[in-house]
Amino acid sequence: MAASLVLAVVIVLHNLVPDVGGLGLVIDSAAPWLGLGIPVLLVLAAFARRGRPWVAALVPLVAWVLMFGASIIPLKWTAPPASATTLTVASQNVEASSGTGAASAADLVATGAQVVAIQEMDAASRTEISSVLDATYEYSYQVGTVGLWSSYPILNAQPWDLGLGWQRALAADLETPEGLVSIYVIHAASARIGDHADRDEMLKNLANVLPNDENDRVIAVGDFNAASTDRAFKPILSQLSEPNQSDGLFGFTWPASPFPVTRLDHFLQRGLDVISNTVIPAGGSDHLAIVATVNL
Template sequence: MLALAVGIWIPGVIGTVAAALLPWCGLALLALAVCALVRARRVLLVLIAPALVWMLAIAPSAPGLAAPGLAAVGADPTASFEIVSQNVRAHSGGAAASAAEIAASGADVIALTELDEGSLAAARDTLAADYPHTYAIGTVAVWSRFPILEAEALSLGLDWKRALRVVVAAPHADVAVYVMHAASVRPGVQEERDTMLTGIADAVAADQGDAIVVVGDFNAASADPALGAIRSQLDWVRPTDGSLGFTWPSTVPLTRIDHVFVRGLDVLASTTMRAGTSDHLATVTTLATTTR
């Protein structure tokens, strides 16, 4: 337990692995506690220290609550909007289904990642009628019910584009929306992912916008030290449904690698949903802007 708690502060492979395993240590501690209650209650005293270490380590990734000002903000329904983001898994043929199900959920802004040429075309056809404002680059794309005022592709330190930034004319404020698909992590190979995560942090640090939301597939568990840079710039959106918001794999979610970060916005609700045939659950976030 101590090794994992320390591990999440160590950049690189150690931190990435420790972050993925950390939430599940809580279940191991719970199982040991139950066994101790049945067989040897004195052992419970031994578990207190590791339990405290685990709680301190998991705290930054723990579930959250809706914004304190929800009632006041919610008094004006037009002040809020919903953004849904999902990795639709390239070449799965499920992008159209994901797009249709997400649209049916009432999303105002839809961000899809890991799009191949065919899935991008399918998603475009599905969303064209209700989401007339769109921008796509590389493997990422965004659709909006609201006008898109600015759009640009981002490389985030790589030689190809796997991220974008648009400015959406959301209710009562213009919101900078970043969508990213971080490079994959493989045994011993995560330099490109770490470069992108540093790049997105640098990009939002330089952004002069009052309202910012960053969504997408970060390929990093919630406590991964590689997320430290962006956590220092924006607020990590905690799930408000009482869960840890695990998103992958969709059949039996084991970790949260799809994230949402915000600045200058109130988080009214944050949860996940199944959509299409992707191996990722979608993140569903309801945000509120302040009156201009």
């Protein structure tokens, strides 16, 4: 029973686990997977032949459902119908070293998105990606490792270093038929065990910027290098909401192969009704792409 209580406490309070030696980062990123400890408790209790085995699993099970149950409900169960004017945004970290940026761009165009956001471009992949996307999208803006392509005019575009001194993000307005929509494209610094200060700084500065946005409708999309359960991500989630997956579950995006175990890539918004949100493979990147549609 003691192990059951410990597991339940870690599930609920994982953000309070001290980040000593990177433990906090690991626990936060793996938080949904802590539920795998529940069947282990059942097996151990059954072999011990003491009490009722299901009791050992009940407390952490309730804790897991309270923490993560609502986030895995399919969005399609509650999503509003599409309005007369919708906006689809596709985004991917294309993994520059994969050499498949052009293939990723072609796959994102095939989604029918009006807006495409790209992260982790290097000089070579930027040229290849641009050659594909420029043929479909009239407007574009790129800076550093990120780029934005749009069927709608891009206004007030500007680079953002978000405190790091080099450009890994951008901010702009999309001039849609229903008015302006702010969009931020983010490629957060990498987060590794014992080395995520730069990422934390970027996320903190983005959280500080968001309250000053003058538009009622805001989108932030890209590779945040933070799971939805990461403590450093919480200040952003307190201002922008992340929609559930259209078909349910967590929508993990990394690594693309052999199977994803965490969601580092996000579509966040406020002031919009999300009607679909999915992840898809694109190109040969180690990140799956995200595709989300909202009513304007």
